[in-house]
Amino acid sequence: MKSKYDLIQQDIANKIMHHIYPANSFLPSESQLCDLYGVSRETIRKALALLLEQGYIQKIQGKGSIVLDFSRFTFPVSGIASFKELNQSEHMNSRTKLIKLEDMNVPTEVFQLDKDNLFPATYVERLRIVDSEPIVLDRDYLLKSVVTTLPKVAAEDSLYEYLEGKLGLDIGYATKMITVEPPTPHQQELLHVPDNKDVVIVRSQTYLSDTTLFQFTESIHRADKFSFSDFARRKKVKGSNRK
Known part of the structure; x- marks a missing residue:
């Protein structure tokens, strides 16, 4: 509450x-x-x-x-917000298309994990469409150790609304890495990326407030449709000598 x-x-x-x-x-x-x-x-x-x-x-x-x-803060990099929340706050004319919902292990090569460790997860792949144009492909892996099952209706709507509202999980923080890479053929087809154009990929690992890791995410963005911005505030350092 x-x-x-x-x-x-x-x-x-x-x-x-x-x-x-x-x-x-x-x-x-x-x-x-x-x-x-x-x-x-x-x-x-x-x-x-x-x-x-x-x-x-x-x-x-x-x-x-x-x-x-x-x-200025149309898509905050440092925040943790669901696409549904962004859609409501930014008044985007958007919809979500569920591509896949299945069980699989988190791909260690994608998230630079120890290959000897297995991370059983529920894989959710969703295409975000704004004004009839596909703009982002979200690939989420919810660890089975925390989220044992995920209903299709939750995957089609909002993961965080289900995790917080139904399961009562306390989502705390995330670490993120942003890269620019060539799209895979699958990504290029779904996002309508022109030949020889790159995509922006945000890879994140999200934790509960008690530091339990529960989610890996790959968000693949069309570079011509999304800009990333953040708000930075300088924190004063007490007792420092600035010259």
């Missing part, structure tokens, strides 16, 4: 994305937000801290929290 400040953060982020709080405007003051949501100032400050960390706002001393231009 999500905390009050998580829910408030989501509500404010949603209002920013729908331009209720437009870019370069200030959010209501902390006291106004306390009255609006009926919570303590501490709860509001935790929600604002999350918005700050995620790049939605910047705090200006003596003035409040100004809304940043979130439109």
